[in-house]
Amino acid sequence: MMEFWKEHSKFATVEEMMLDSNAQELTQHELPEILSMLPCLAGIDMLELGAGIGRYTRHLIGKARHVTAVDFMEKFVEKNRQDNSHRGNAEFIQADVTKLEFPKHSFDLIFSNWLLMYLSDQELRSLAEKMLGWLRPGGYLFFRESCFHQSGDSKRDFNPTHYRTPAHYNHLMTSVVLDESDKMGKKCYGFDMVLCKTVQTYIKMKKNQNQLCWLMQKSRRDVVEQHQGSFTTFQQFLDNQQYTRRGILRYEKMFGSGYVSTGGPSTTKEFVDMLNLTAGQKVLDVGCGIGGGDFYMAKTFGVEVLGMDLSSNMVEIAMERAVKEKLPLVQFEVSDATKRRFPEATFDVVYSRDTILHISDKRDLFTKFYSWLKPGGKLLISDYCCGEKPWSPVFQEYVNQRGYILYTPQRYGQFLSEVGFTNVKALDRTEQFIQVIKSELQRAEEMKEEFIQEFSKEDYDAIVNGWTEKLQRCETGDQRWGLFYATKD
Known part of the structure; x- marks a missing residue:
């Protein structure tokens, strides 16, 4: 040297x-x-x-x-x-x-x-x-x-x-x-x-x-959090257990190319259309996964998107896709939303899909979102929620094992109002969630041989069993799915 x-x-x-x-x-x-x-x-x-x-x-x-x-x-x-x-x-x-x-x-x-x-x-x-x-x-x-x-x-x-x-x-x-x-x-x-x-x-x-x-x-x-097992950080838990590279790619096979969240491209298009995006706006995607929604927003509306995720496996795949997409409007980073800092009034939109269930202090996070948004900025979140307690033992065990922190859709919306957001819409979209899961299970059956050939019978069974159990939790009323929209005056 x-x-x-x-x-x-x-x-x-x-x-x-x-x-x-x-x-x-x-x-x-x-x-x-x-x-x-x-x-x-x-x-x-x-x-x-x-x-x-x-x-x-x-x-x-x-x-x-x-x-x-x-x-x-x-x-x-x-x-x-x-x-x-x-x-x-x-x-x-x-x-x-x-x-x-x-x-x-x-x-x-x-x-x-x-x-x-x-x-x-x-x-x-x-x-x-x-x-x-x-x-x-x-x-x-x-x-x-x-x-x-x-x-x-x-x-x-x-x-x-x-x-x-x-x-x-x-x-x-x-x-x-x-x-x-x-x-x-x-x-x-x-x-x-x-x-x-x-x-x-x-x-x-x-x-x-x-x-x-x-x-x-x-x-x-x-x-060490109970759900993290032997992993010393939450990020290691995500990358080594819930979101291994193989696990991510099999989710994508189910949700559609570029997507690892409920409904894939169909719910993304539906929800993004609520934002009335215009060229040149800046969007922060919290929990961006492998970037499908970010590429969609940049290509369709000409917005600049910063996608952030705590899973380095997710972001590495997103970055690989970004090279192929040749979209300078989209950037990705591995970062912790609870520790990340941005100047006030940086973004026009904060967008997040099925991610905040991992974060315990939602009020503090929503305060950050409020600060990061420009006046007139919009917030759109979909997330796992829950029904009123007491929960069934099966659902309680599921939440403990995953380490999720869940609230009812109504309470979730109250958090947003409490930190200053206005025009808050807290919508219980559990019925839509159920229909999406059913259609994805049907799609899984149609592509069964292809899926098993690409992954394995064990991977296929894990996905199908996971989705079936999710359906059961929703039908008992314990698991809910919320859609939240709000603005900053």
Whole structure:
């Protein structure tokens, strides 16, 4: 690695840093994009790893209380010190990141741009454990990496870079757990995913989707939800149990190409038509799945859509489809709606299909939606609901096993009114839900041989049995399906 960077650090230029002859123009566009993904920097202590010549340092020191900038190339460190030490709130360290040591709880945010791809898996895991310790509880880790293949056009006689997949980073980083138990009790921490998304500058300027950014938060791991079993995060539960790649594709086979929610394209068209979308509007799709509804909205109405989902399996499939669709109006990200931040009045529409059943504090989430919408903005949600308690033991067991948090359609609508939405329509669409399930069961019977050939008899039986049980839960009145529409004045 030292030999590689000696070859590419002779003049300490931005072109050398980025290994790209077009570095100046790329920086002009990507720098504000990257900085916009960071949490608030005011008054915090930051560690910048792989700081290089200070492309980001100069901006970070203008906002943070203190920045510790680290790089292992002497020329880069000296250039950074020369350009950015004048403010007096930065320390510049030349060090090998794998040998770094800092006291526990030293930083609020660790920032890394193109560093982890130069570490082996073992080095990366070791560094991730150290970073968990260096961060204060609730602190953030931001990193950006090249995935799949290289991006820069600089000639390289040899290339020591590890071009991992996004899923590899997701698994490696979220599986690290640190024990910080003390006299006050047992305390374990890990990284929760807040955001994972592609760098749009590289898509627009290079048609390159291999640049990805992550924002993760140091969070407690002590209490594991009952429905998560042995998985340490809800995201791992989704990706490894409910929404495995195979599970997603078999749902799609039932719902229709691009869809994993009730009714597929037919209910999507019906519900989206209620929004009266116009070209140029911005739509946020919370729980976007594999993107069928997002592609439909962008193609049909010319709106810009940001699809977000906590399942990295879902988003990876959506991104693969986006490449084929060649629709720059649609973007996807892995993110947690309960932790994601957007400026006020960012979107014209917030749209969500059968997703919020996973989220416990619906009132808090609806408050976020209200803030993110522009005045006059619209909200449209379909979601699993429930009948009045007491529920049957069978339904209670189902809800517990899935970890769903369900309310009656009426109570759901009250939450929306309570946070400020007006013109709230809370509709019980359970009869429509029943008819959709029946038609999907009929479709399953018609495609049985094709389905079994593509998946398996076990997969077919799992789908059909699941749908049949869903019908039974609806017919007893325990399971309901709600459609919710509201506006922000």
